[in-house]
Amino acid sequence: xxxxxxxxxxxYELNRQSQHxxxxxxxxxxxxxxxxxxxxTINCARHDTSVGSFYITVSGPNVGRWYDFAIKQGGDLLDLxxxxxxxxxxTALSYARAFLGMENETAEQRQAREERAKKAKAGAADxxxxxxxxxxxxxxxxxxxxxxxxxxxxxxxVDWYLRPRAIRINELGHLPxxxxxxxxxxxxxxxxxxxxxxxxxxxxMLTLMNAGPKICGVHRTYLQRHxxxxxxxxxxxxxxxxxxxxxxxxxxLWRGIIDGKLQRPLSQCPPETRVYLxxxxxxxxxxxxxxxxxxxxxxVTLGEMGTQLLPENxxxxxxxxxxxxxxxxxxxxxxxxxxxxxxxRTVRSxxxxxxxxxxxxxxxxxxxxxxxxxx
Numbered sequence: 133x134x135x136x137x138x139x140x141x142x143x144y145e146l147n148r149q150s151q152h153x154x155x156x157x158x159x160x161x162x163x164x165x166x167x168x169x170x171x172x173t174i175n176c177a178r179h180d181t182s183v184g185s186f187y188i189t190v191s192g193p194n195v196g197r198w199y200d201f202a203i204k205q206g207g208d209l210l211d212l213x214x215x216x217x218x219x220x221x222x223t224a225l226s227y228a229r230a231f232l233g234m235e236n237e238t239a240e241q242r243q244a245r246e247e248r249a250k251k252a253k254a255g256a257a258d259x260x261x262x263x264x265x266x267x268x269x270x271x272x273x274x275x276x277x278x279x280x281x282x283x284x285x286x287x288x289x290v291d292w293y294l295r296p297r298a299i300r301i302n303e304l305g306h307l308p309x310x311x312x313x314x315x316x317x318x319x320x321x322x323x324x325x326x327x328x329x330x331x332x333x334x335x336x337m338l339t340l341m342n343a344g345p346k347i348c349g350v351h352r353t354y355l356q357r358h359x360x361x362x363x364x365x366x367x368x369x370x371x372x373x374x375x376x377x378x379x380x381x382x383x384x385l386w387r388g389i390i391d392g393k394l395q396r397p398l399s400q401c402p403p404e405t406r407v408y409l410x411x412x413x414x415x416x417x418x419x420x421x422x423x424x425x426x427x428x429x430x431x432v433t434l435g436e437m438g439t440q441l442l443p444e445n446x447x448x449x450x451x452x453x454x455x456x457x458x459x460x461x462x463x464x465x466x467x468x469x470x471x472x473x474x475x476x477r478t479v480r481s482x483x484x485x486x487x488x489x490x491x492x493x494x495x496x497x498x499x500x501x502x503x504x505x506x507x
Contacts, residue, residue, distance in 0.1 A: 139210070142225060145232050146209040147196040151260075153209050154188040154198075156231065157216040163377045165267075166190070166260055172379070175200055177216050184379065184435040185464075188212065201467055202460055267377065274350035274375030278338045281312035288313040289335040289355045292363040297492055298499035299417045305389045305424055308417065310340045319354055321369050334366045339413055341374070341381045341432075344441035345399060349376030351383065351413070351432055374432065380441040383413065386420040386428035395427065401445050408482075409437060409468070410452035410491065418492040419452060434461055438468030448478040454490040455483060 146153050154171050163183040164173040169192035174180045180202070188198040188209075199206035205215070213231075214224035228234075285291050290313045291301045301307065317336035322329050334354040341349040352373050354366035365371035387395040398407070408428045410416050416430040431437050437451065449472045453465055465481070472479045488494040 139225065142228050142232065142234065143196070143208060143210055145234070146213075146228060149232070150188070150190040150195050150209065153212075153231070154190055157213060158186075158188065160263065163374075164263075165377060165379060166264075167379050168192075169194065175202075177218075178203065182433040182435045183377075184433070184439060202463060271348055271376035271378075275340075275347055277314065277317070277375070278312055278340050278350045281314040281338050283307065283309075283312055285311060285313055289315075289357070289363050290337045293337065293353075293355050293365075294414070294417065296362060296364075297414055297418070298496045299414070299421055299492075304417075304420060306394055308385055308420070309387075310383050310385055311413070312338045312340075314338050317352060317354065319366070319368060319373075321373070323369065330369055332366075332368070334368075337413075339383055339385075341376070341383055343378045343380035343382070346378065348378035348381045349374050353413070372432075380436075380439045381431075382409075382436065382440050383416070383430040383432075385413065385416040385430045386426065388427040389424045398427065398429065398446075399443060401427065401443060403445050403447070405443075405446045406448040406450060407442060407446050408450045408452055409440065411437065411454070412490075412492075415452065415454075415491045418490075418495040421495055422491070434464040437464055438471040442472075442475075442477075446477065448480065450480045450482055452491060453481055453483040455486060455488065 151171065154173075158173050158176060161174050161183070164171070165183070166172075167187075169189050170187040171190045172183050172187045174183055175186035178200075180186060185202045186198075186200040189195055196209045197206065198209070198212050207215075210221060210224055210228060213227050214221055217224060217227055219227070282288065285301050285307055290311065294301060314336045316333050317338070319332045319334055320329065321331075334356060336355060337353040339351040339353075340347065341351055352375065354368060354371045354373075355363055356366040357363055384398045387397065389395070395401070398405075405427060408419060408423075408426050409431065410419060410428065411431050411434050413430055413432075416428050419426060419428055429440060429442075431440065442449070451465060451468060454461070469479050469481070484491055484494040488497065
């Protein structure tokens, strides 16, 4: 094997085109992002439903290194190719040489390859800039959409959607300030497999999302009235969608009410503050119903549970867990616990007692039992 085709040289060339390599085997999807030197995207080599647990380092001193927290696996770019192609290193070398144009490479071909690499790098930087600009436009649009929506949720489809879940907006003590109601919210979804496009206009529950002090998205739950007059999620392929994305995004859903007073925003919370972290708006509102004094922050996926940018005054975090024994969910909870412990915070966990799947299911059972007692 010539020096040009040596393993060290191949690894060097892969690292020089790290962004191009990363996007070739693990393309950018909605929600992909660059955080410092790391490129976060979906791990398409396994069943991965959300961005955040898998990254490839595309610049800096650790360029070429990758890691997937969900499967506890990582390595360099050659290992990444072997992983993506489900092959051994020898076969991965063949893939790499073909990708780099190194097979039987002449001096002219090498020069041409280096020109392609230069253009690929410039193209990747341009794509990254365009994605960043598009993300900012999307965030601003979502914020405008949320601001134009109705703040009073009482006697709206949002209220009627939550009531069968035993969540009574008018009994909470104050309205959740992050949630608004939009009577006519546009919906569009493209099926990635078939290319079929679903479009329409539906009422929607809009929830403002932030990462630290920065507004970074709006969560939309599309609603629809059923034949029996009740309200539920719209009959569309994906009734819950997000406009915008940033690592650490979540929802400051509930400030807490103590002695009849609404507490200050999370960004202004006093020392020794405890925050309850849970997945899902409905679970968060259920917890607020059961514990109105609690300060509650919500993520929309378990993978984001450990990424939340909490103020220093938050010294205790309670992770609210479902009774879901799926290994990925257990690992996400364990990872979040380790992250907050490493930040010097006290970490506790809460899980509703069996047979309840989650907090909302427990709340609904309690409401049903109370209604039967009154009857």
